[in-house]
Amino acid sequence: MNAALSNALPDAHDTDPLRDPGLYFNRELSQLDFNFRVLAQAQDPQVPLLERLKYLCISCTNLDEFFEIRAGTLRHAQDLGLAPGADGLAPATVLSRIHDRAAELVKSQYECWNDVVRPALFDAGVRVLGRDSWNARQTRWLRAYFRDEIMPVLSPLGLDPAHPFPKILNKSLNIVVVLEGKDAFGRAGGLAIVRAPRSLPRIIQMPESVSGGKHDFVFLSSVLSSFVDELFPGMEVKGAYQFRVTRNSELLVDEEEVDNIALALRDELVGRGYLRAVRLEIAEQCPKPIVRSLLENFDLPENAVYRINGPVNLNRVIQVYDLVQRPELKFPPYQQRQLPGVESxxxxxxxxxxxxxxxxxxxxxxxxxxxxxxxxxxxxxxxxxxxxxxxxxxxxxxxxxxxxxxxxxxxxxxxxxxxxxxxxxxxxxxxxxxxxxxxxxxxxxxxxxxxxxxxxxxxxxxxxxxxxxxxxxxxxxxxxxxxxxxxxxxxxxxxxxxxxxxxxxxxxxxxxLKRLLQSPFTLHAGVLKRIDRETKHARAGKPARIVAKMNALNEPQVIRALYQASQAGVQIDLIVRGACTLRPGVPGVSDNIRVRSIVGRFLEHHRVYWFGNDGEPDLFCSSADWLERNLLRRVETGFPILDPALAERVWDEALSNYLADNLNAWELRADGGYDRVVPQDDAMPHSAQATLLAKICG
The missing domain is CATH 3.30.870.10 (Endonuclease Chain A)
Known part of the structure; x- marks a missing residue:
């Protein structure tokens, strides 16, 4: 048996074997892995090229938000000494594993950009040009652009006792510059910081008359690094390295202690961009002493640094998607179905x-x-x-x-x-x-x-x-x-x-309430009640099945109830787009549970719960995922679809349709990895979203 599963099996000496930490994946690591599935779309040659670029940027933006929220919250939990969750992992352990997994993701993102997407764009006439590929004419135009459009708004800062390290805004582009020589005041060179104001475009399009290409672009970071010497006349630039710091963006307002939450939030938002640092991205070739200096300045440990083989703000290349009007490089347009002939x-x-x-x-x-x-x-x-x-x-x-x-x-x-x-x-x-x-x-x-x-x-x-x-x-x-x-x-x-x-x-x-389920009062209990009902049906020898679709799943009581249902013989299919802490396929525990994730053209967002109920299905749509926060700490609703024809539509379109997907689906293994589903034998290829586009939009 796989060693990773050995701890997942029930322990006869444990009063509740379904609480064994080995039966639960870590939510943060599971959420991080979702971005590998998004990145796979960028690597898929069947996806239109500019859409592949978009998926790459989405994976980068998602990673930013992950560090701003999930990693930031974990560091706070570590400081407070909070106990581990259902998975048994302490915050420090999770942060260490996040670094290792995130480093793999970052490496894959830049390999995708440097070796796959960017060359393919180049071949299609959409060129994002690096400094080493500029010709003389392009260089002259970019230098003039730097002098006219960029240089006037820059405020370079040489670091010395009179000029301490400046405040660095969350996710802003910065250049650390190594200088040699003396300035007009006789001050010796050292380090300087150049901050790129957010008013500057991160992607610059060169005129066709200058560059020769209709869609030729450069990163602002490349222009800054190339002409930064003009900011320090009389001194020699020995090195210029772009960096970016990500900060915790979770606002903490003690609502019990404030008289007006709106005013309190306004105050918090003022300083949000300068909260605690959680990640440092730095140019790959930056010398170690400078990296150490930056880590010390931002009070970050060694495992918070990520060396980048390319622009530190890669997600900004998403601007190219809107700037390039090439329909053949994007998903084909579609016409949404309109409600016909309705005056009132x-x-x-x-x-x-x-x-x-x-x-x-x-x-x-x-x-x-x-x-x-x-x-x-x-x-x-x-x-x-x-x-x-x-x-x-x-x-x-x-x-x-x-x-x-x-x-x-x-x-x-x-x-x-x-x-x-x-x-x-x-x-x-x-x-x-x-x-x-x-x-x-x-x-x-x-x-x-x-x-x-x-x-x-x-x-x-x-x-x-x-x-x-x-x-x-x-x-x-x-x-x-x-x-x-x-x-x-x-x-x-x-x-x-x-x-x-x-x-x-x-x-x-x-x-x-007569019809609706509501968090934090009846939705959690209502879900547990219906899972238990299916469990009782199975134990009585009746058909029993649960199919549910959501964005994420981590609530321990719901997971334990699903394990018990599986042990009783209930057939359970879960369609979970992102984080899932339930471990499927564990013999004797969850071998009747299957988990799949769908990543396609549209972001999967609806939440649907279906319970077989011995031939009288019970179906709810909801605003809530099966997460602790949604079921226990938010105001949410679950609403039944009472019209049988409409309930059948929900089943057909959002559940059975997605369970049949063999083109955009990923199946969760018992060890936590995901396998991409491929059509088997003579099975027809089936994309749930494409089927709906054809059926509903024609």
């Missing part, structure tokens, strides 16, 4: 529930529902949650218009939506100025539920119309993420949503 959304929904499967179905029905609600004189109130809405959101404009039209509008704005805090503060201000009642949710619990409630007078009665979703109210992500949205006038669901909004805006007690 209220009439449409009043006659039956509407299910939207984004991005294949357009997001416009949701926008139209809000627009009509804002203008309809019979609509009395609109209530909505906003987690991420995007810049210039049409939804926000309609909510503002609704308030101006005399509707009672209440919006629950989640100020702590990571990296959208500043945008949401501005959004809240905009809404409040228009007379919208803005609520910041519940202290200590992020409001992640996606809910819209419209109260409309129809004759002598009030009727509630509801939209519930698995994804954000964001028109942009609705074209890039897979999500479900349900629009319904079901009275029980409407009353449940009404009660949740009352709870969020007031100080209501825990609720008794």
């Amino acid at each position: 959304m209220f009439d449409k929904v009043g006659h039956g529930d509407v299910l939207l499967h984004h991005p294949f179905d357009a997001f416009s029905p949701v926008l139209e529902l809000i627009r009509q609600a804002a203008e309809d004189p019979n609509v009395l109130a609109i209530k909505q949650t906003l987690y991420r809405a995007g810049k210039d959101s049409p939804i926000v404009e309609q909510l503002v218009q609704a308030a101006r039209n005399g509707k009672d509008v209440t919006v629950v704005v989640e100020l702590r939506a990571r990296f959208d805090e500043e945008a949401n503060l501005g959004l809240a201000d905009r809404l409040q100025e228009a007379g919208v009642q803005v609520v910041y949710g519940v202290v200590g619990y992020k409001t992640h539920a996606k809910m819209l409630l419209i109260v409309r007078r129809e004759g002598r009665k009030l009727r509630r119309y509801v939209h519930l979703g698995t994804g954000n109210y964001h028109s942009g992500t609705a074209r890039a993420y897979t999500d479900f949205g349900l629009i319904t006038a079901d009275a029980d669901i409407g009353n449940d949503v009404h009660l949740i909004f009352q709870q969020l805006s007031g100080l209501a007690p825990s609720l008794k």
